[in-house]
Amino acid sequence: MARVGTDYSFKPPRFFLDNQPLTFFDRRQPMEVESLSCNPNNGACPTLGELLKRVGDANGDDTPTHQVLEMEDSEPRSLPLPFVLSFTNLTYSVKTRRKMSFPTCFRWKNNRLGASADPVEQSENNNYSNTKILLNDISGEARDGEILAVLGASGSGKSTLIDALANRIAKGSLKGSTTLNGEPLESRLLKVISAYVMQDDLLFPMLTVEETLMFSAEFRLPRSLSKSKKKARVQALIDQLGLRNAAKTVIGDEGHRGVSGGERRRVSIGTDIIHDPIILFLDEPTSGLDSTSAFMVVKVLQRIAQSGSIVIMSIHQPSYRIIGLLDRMIFLSRGQTVYSGSPSSLPPFFAEFGHPIPENENRTEFALDLIRELEGSPGGTKALVEFNKSNRNLPRNDDPDRQGLLSLKDAISASISRGKLVSGTTNNDSNPTSTVSTFANPFWVEVAVLSRRSVTNTRRMPELFGIRLGAILVTGFILATMFYHLDNSPKGIQERLGFFAFAMSTIFYTCADALPVFLQERYVFMRETAYNAYRRSSYVLSHSIVVIPSLIFLSFAFAATTFWAVGLDGGAKGFFFFFGTIMAAFWAGSSFVTFLSGVVSHVMLGYTVVVAILAYFLLFSGFFITRDRIPVYWLWFHYISLVKYPYEGVLQNEFDDSTKCFVRGVQMFDNTPLEVVPTAMKVKLLKTLSSSLGVNITSTTCVTTGADILMQQGVTDLSKWNCLWITIAWGFFFRILFYFSLLLGSKNKRR
Amino acid sequence: MARVGTDYSFKPPRFFLDNQPLTFFDRRQPMEVESLSCNPNNGACPTLGELLKRVGDANGDDTPTHQVLEMEDSEPRSLPLPFVLSFTNLTYSVKTRRKMSFPTCFRWKNNRLGASADPVEQSENNNYSNTKILLNDISGEARDGEILAVLGASGSGKSTLIDALANRIAKGSLKGSTTLNGEPLESRLLKVISAYVMQDDLLFPMLTVEETLMFSAEFRLPRSLSKSKKKARVQALIDQLGLRNAAKTVIGDEGHRGVSGGERRRVSIGTDIIHDPIILFLDEPTSGLDSTSAFMVVKVLQRIAQSGSIVIMSIHQPSYRIIGLLDRMIFLSRGQTVYSGSPSSLPPFFAEFGHPIPENENRTEFALDLIRELEGSPGGTKALVEFNKSNRNLPRNDDPDRQGLLSLKDAISASISRGKLVSGTTNNDSNPTSTVSTFANPFWVEVAVLSRRSVTNTRRMPELFGIRLGAILVTGFILATMFYHLDNSPKGIQERLGFFAFAMSTIFYTCADALPVFLQERYVFMRETAYNAYRRSSYVLSHSIVVIPSLIFLSFAFAATTFWAVGLDGGAKGFFFFFGTIMAAFWAGSSFVTFLSGVVSHVMLGYTVVVAILAYFLLFSGFFITRDRIPVYWLWFHYISLVKYPYEGVLQNEFDDSTKCFVRGVQMFDNTPLEVVPTAMKVKLLKTLSSSLGVNITSTTCVTTGADILMQQGVTDLSKWNCLWITIAWGFFFRILFYFSLLLGSKNKRR
Numbered sequence A, B: 001m002a003r004v005g006t007d008y009s010f011k012p013p014r015f016f017l018d019n020q021p022l023t024f025f026d027r028r029q030p031m032e033v034e035s036l037s038c039n040p041n042n043g044a045c046p047t048l049g050e051l052l053k054r055v056g057d058a059n060g061d062d063t064p065t066h067q068v069l070e071m072e073d074s075e076p077r078s079l080p081l082p083f084v085l086s087f088t089n090l091t092y093s094v095k096t097r098r099k100m101s102f103p104t105c106f107r108w109k110n111n112r113l114g115a116s117a118d119p120v121e122q123s124e125n126n127n128y129s130n131t132k133i134l135l136n137d138i139s140g141e142a143r144d145g146e147i148l149a150v151l152g153a154s155g156s157g158k159s160t161l162i163d164a165l166a167n168r169i170a171k172g173s174l175k176g177s178t179t180l181n182g183e184p185l186e187s188r189l190l191k192v193i194s195a196y197v198m199q200d201d202l203l204f205p206m207l208t209v210e211e212t213l214m215f216s217a218e219f220r221l222p223r224s225l226s227k228s229k230k231k232a233r234v235q236a237l238i239d240q241l242g243l244r245n246a247a248k249t250v251i252g253d254e255g256h257r258g259v260s261g262g263e264r265r266r267v268s269i270g271t272d273i274i275h276d277p278i279i280l281f282l283d284e285p286t287s288g289l290d291s292t293s294a295f296m297v298v299k300v301l302q303r304i305a306q307s308g309s310i311v312i313m314s315i316h317q318p319s320y321r322i323i324g325l326l327d328r329m330i331f332l333s334r335g336q337t338v339y340s341g342s343p344s345s346l347p348p349f350f351a352e353f354g355h356p357i358p359e360n361e362n363r364t365e366f367a368l369d370l371i372r373e374l375e376g377s378p379g380g381t382k383a384l385v386e387f388n389k390s391n392r393n394l395p396r397n398d399d400p401d402r403q404g405l406l407s408l409k410d411a412i413s414a415s416i417s418r419g420k421l422v423s424g425t426t427n428n429d430s431n432p433t434s435t436v437s438t439f440a441n442p443f444w445v446e447v448a449v450l451s452r453r454s455v456t457n458t459r460r461m462p463e464l465f466g467i468r469l470g471a472i473l474v475t476g477f478i479l480a481t482m483f484y485h486l487d488n489s490p491k492g493i494q495e496r497l498g499f500f501a502f503a504m505s506t507i508f509y510t511c512a513d514a515l516p517v518f519l520q521e522r523y524v525f526m527r528e529t530a531y532n533a534y535r536r537s538s539y540v541l542s543h544s545i546v547v548i549p550s551l552i553f554l555s556f557a558f559a560a561t562t563f564w565a566v567g568l569d570g571g572a573k574g575f576f577f578f579f580g581t582i583m584a585a586f587w588a589g590s591s592f593v594t595f596l597s598g599v600v601s602h603v604m605l606g607y608t609v610v611v612a613i614l615a616y617f618l619l620f621s622g623f624f625i626t627r628d629r630i631p632v633y634w635l636w637f638h639y640i641s642l643v644k645y646p647y648e649g650v651l652q653n654e655f656d657d658s659t660k661c662f663v664r665g666v667q668m669f670d671n672t673p674l675e676v677v678p679t680a681m682k683v684k685l686l687k688t689l690s691s692s693l694g695v696n697i698t699s700t701t702c703v704t705t706g707a708d709i710l711m712q713q714g715v716t717d718l719s720k721w722n723c724l725w726i727t728i729a730w731g732f733f734f735r736i737l738f739y740f741s742l743l744l745g746s747k748n749k750r751r
Helices: A048-059 A119-123 A158-165 A187-193 A209-220 A227-240 A261-272 A291-306 A343-353 A363-376 A382-391 A400-404 A408-417 A443-459 A462-482 A490-512 A515-530 A536-566 A571-599 A603-619 A632-640 A644-655 A665-669 A679-693 A706-712 A720-745 B048-059 B119-123 B158-165 B187-193 B209-220 B227-240 B261-272 B291-306 B343-353 B363-376 B382-391 B400-404 B408-417 B443-459 B462-482 B490-512 B515-530 B536-566 B571-599 B603-619 B632-640 B644-655 B665-669 B679-693 B706-712 B720-745
Strands: A084-095 A131-143 A147-151 A174-180 A194-197 A279-282 A310-314 A328-333 A336-341 A661-664 A702-705 B084-095 B131-143 B147-151 B174-180 B194-197 B279-282 B310-314 B328-333 B336-341 B661-664 B702-705
Touching: A084 A158, A131 A158, A131 A174, A131 A310, A131 A328, A131 A336, A147 A158, A147 A291, A147 A363, A158 A174, A158 A279, A158 A310, A158 A328, A187 A194, A194 A261, A209 A227, A209 A261, A209 A443, A227 A291, A261 A291, A279 A291, A291 A310, A291 B363, A328 A363, A336 A343, A336 A382, A343 A363, A343 A382, A363 A382, A363 B291, A443 A462, A443 A536, A462 A490, A462 A536, A462 B603, A462 B632, A490 A536, A490 A571, A490 A603, A490 A644, A490 A661, A490 B603, A515 A536, A515 A571, A515 A603, A536 A571, A536 A720, A571 A603, A571 A644, A571 A720, A603 B462, A603 B490, A603 B603, A632 B462, A644 A706, A644 A720, A661 A665, A661 A706, A665 A679, A665 A702, A679 B679, A702 A706, B084 B158, B131 B158, B131 B174, B131 B310, B131 B328, B131 B336, B147 B158, B147 B291, B147 B363, B158 B174, B158 B279, B158 B310, B158 B328, B187 B194, B194 B261, B209 B227, B209 B261, B209 B443, B227 B291, B261 B291, B279 B291, B291 B310, B328 B363, B336 B343, B336 B382, B343 B363, B343 B382, B363 B382, B443 B462, B443 B536, B462 B490, B462 B536, B490 B536, B490 B571, B490 B603, B490 B644, B490 B661, B515 B536, B515 B571, B515 B603, B536 B571, B536 B720, B571 B603, B571 B644, B571 B720, B644 B706, B644 B720, B661 B665, B661 B706, B665 B679, B665 B702, B702 B706
Parallel strands: A147 A310, A147 A328, A194 A279, A279 A310, B147 B310, B147 B328, B194 B279, B279 B310
Antiparallel strands: A084 A131, A084 A174, A328 A336, A661 A702, B084 B131, B084 B174, B328 B336, B661 B702
16 A cells, blocks of 8 residues: 555645634644654653653743754655554454343443444344344554544444554454554553543533643643643644634533534544544544534544644545545445555446446435445455455555654654654663653642642532532521421421431432533543543542531531521530531442442433432441341341431430430320320329439429430430441541442443 | 426436336326316315225225225326415514523423524524524425435524424414415414424334324324225335335334334334325435445435425435435525526536536535535625526516416315325315314324223333333332231320321332323323324323223232231222222322423433422421421422321221220320339329220220320321312322413414
């Protein structure tokens, strides 16, 4: 296959991109950074930090913008190609199983995360019952400076091929080899020098384009790079992506007007290429965009390729103008290559195959339709597959281009010295993997940046917090008026118990409202950690820290609304314990919901599960049935009931004052069969009892103190402070579980 | 503007549609139904029923398939055009308001229903603060046999123009006129002779393609048409839509494999054109489809047009081959016409305007890009708008074609006699509106068909019912083991109360799980009733009937699991009342959730609201705080609490046996301060009491019967049967509210 990267015959005559002229970064233009390139033979390269510093000095720190990207190589284009990604005989098959059928609203949305379900299975009839071949002996190569596009109908294996190249398929399942400059690609190295852009735009809706990219820069660029360098990189990227006009606009979502779909897609790409990767994979980057936006996205990809990257993408239906930007194409049909070559070779290929493309017709449309037609015919695409194989004039490994290639390590070093791959720090280790570190920043920096981002995003959506506060205040108001100034009578005791049980449950239920937000954030998290933007532990810690201020506020609002209105006991000290327990309950509840958001991927399912579990927690809390009456085989559930601990804590806070009396004299007959007896008779009864028991009980004698009530309710196993600590501990426990759920749940690979 | 319907120069050389040859319905081919055409001058047309019967006789009832559609006119194509839809100076503007910003998960999804938000506002900057002109003086015409496509960028007003023509904009707001054959189009007539296909495919996922179309036929074709005729119409439509291979496949959803996206779109179109409308409006029928599927959809539209309909659609990005199928195009830019004419006139138009379209370039892509470029330039598209106006060679009203047109009534009659518009029944009234009736079927037929469809769909998704049954059985099992064999002691009484309160709440909460299904169905309902497929009342009744069998089953499962295990009272009679009350609670709960699904459009919001309201219902039911202790200002909430009635019902069922004893002798001191006294002392106390009260109380004397407990709990205002009837009545009440919510909520028009 001849190189076609410089075949511009398909370029449409006009470009415009948000009406600003396109500034190309011409690789041929020499720059004054020659002194920075390292000697490929002895490996004596300066570190990336050093390199960037010297570049900065050369440019002068007062002119920081638009420079970082323009550090180009000083060699003319005809010298050995720095990077060639080759893949040979890739074959991947899966065992088909009967799909579990679940109702729509309860389905896991795994597909959002890119590792989608078997595509061929979706379109093909279920003729083969056991094994499905998703990729069948696919070979090809991609070079830096070029765009390789994978085309085909839905289910032809486009995304599977991208996943295979991006090392998103578990090692055992994929046969064949992928090499970069002739050397096998280690998973860890690939992760650092490449980026994978998912089909969905998973971004924080309330950050501006500039902020989004800046946060990405803070995560993925090393700390050795100064803040002004990072800003410069972001500004250069904004120009490269054609986002100058939208830089100060928020991303937006359904409820907030933001940037357009095409701009959002370009921001997504930007967040993934902030470190200027050597290989860029994209899964259908133009899906869902109109023709102009799609063209601009691919135009941006061309510019990225021309800055010295390999761009590999799947594309469904490229328009005429987009085809003009592609350098190589691979057409897939049911996992097999039916065409591989440049767009310009397409007409002679199909003409020779006996199906000439009519003039004036879009050649890819024609090709895709012809392939579809063949797929439906008895012989299938077999003839075309064979024809394509025989048509490859040169066996890959004898490619003369290959001879002059740099070794992988040297190529990476050379590329870094030209300003690529801003994320790693170079060192002189001979193992190319270790020339770049796994995370760009230390733990505490990640926590700080994550927290800052989360606070910024949350503060721009005050209505979310408003809704939660409103719910708390409404429930607080209803409870306060419903249980207004409870008296110290047997019925009042029962009502206090009811109030505490209901209040504690409400707190937990309110936490469930945050589930959709957590789930949305989780998708961003999955995207970012898939390529090591930050540690999972930083995320868990930052997530925990950020939630606390709002919990304090909500707890105070609830405690202040209800404590005095209901007439709870303990004065200021009692109030603060009540407030503290509510806060602990909010903390435990929010940790529980956070943990669930890490386990359950769908909002409706998560909400249903939370509501059901909380209902059972309430049932086993000791309110409906006291501990001493719970059947032995359910006692374990009583002890894992999250509601038990704050409930018993506030109960003890209310009733542990031994001087306070709840049943006095004749009130003792309330709620017993003797309640209906006239008071005079009750007093007489009291006297009789006194003489029988040998204790003097008058109308004012206290017969039931708080301690008696606690005894009756079986609240005897823990002190009130222990209840508080245990509630808080539950919160930490679920945060730790959340961390493990993220560790286990974010394996972003196919099996 | 010259007629271009017969300009086939753009036809691509090859067609294939699921690999079956296309069978065109040639309008020129005469048929043996000439005797059926009515005399346009005296209006003496037979009724549709008569017409169809005679056609049936002619064809013979034993050859029912593929005939209905082929009843073509006997006149050659050159005779007067039956239908010309003209629109003149359409102008529509809206007052802009600041959008309410709501968090994503709580937003109403009104957009799904087609009457979408102001499109220009979305893309334009907010320069004008008061009025936005969405359509600015748009004129044009569409003829039967042709496809009129409206093109433009997002926000150019495409959908608004379609809405304006389809009478989906409130009368006062839209200026200008729309006429059919020169006569103004009445709203009611338009609704009957036209169809509007929304962008979303709102179909029942578990029905096959054939079933979906057959149900549509049963709704929209008159009862006078025999079942075999309806079947024939469906079979003809399946062929016309190219769905023969998919006919027996279910539609499918995320959880069930079904037909492809393109096939689903064609089924959507099919359900709307089952009655063979004269005018067909489509909002972006190709959006979200790949190029081949999109082409096949437009190919189908061409066939529909050629069968004698006017097809008007908006389209975003037509491929080369699709352009070949279009007869007329209107390009919009910010609500103004920038081009109007045939695809073939596009190159000379732009050449004359000074921007010739380069050879080999897709002309619409070029035009759209040029328009976009002009929009960004200082002068805007003004020059192009003016150029387009001056370019219209003929003023519309002097169009010579117009002279030979039939009157609207005659044209409709003629069209019906040729087999179009299968839905109406003709009569000899001179008012064209009354030649077609509002609903095709009587009330009871609609109810029967709706119920049948709903049952079919539900039965194919047994997992949905399985999940609800599982939830009920798990909760039943937990309650049964938790409250296993409650004893008749004071604590046992309290636990019984807890059991009943928890059980009744569970029943209501379980109903909330059906919310997503109801919401999904509601979208289908909105689509179908928008064009009078059936009465809203039929839907409400059928919805109520269909839900009952599953409620009986769930109620029985819950009652049987818990009644004997907990040790409830009343034997078989008691069980049946318990079972009946649970069923009533399920009925009321499901009606309540159904009503909410009619008011709230978003699943998460609905679920949150249901959970919150049910929590308050439980709080006010009388369990947490008895009726006599509820503050006066909250008593009203106690009486509207849905949980109160079934809760009090089962309480009375349990405690109304006056011979049953719950507290006997010394048990009377349980839950009082005297509980801790030794039994011997208690017996002594009893004796003392006996003598004081003058009643003989021994260790076995009953001191508290069920009646006493009911008194204590304040359950005295209603008999148990009244509780049951009131619960059932609540169910009916919410069903009626549901009906009104549908009446008010389905106004599908812009203001």
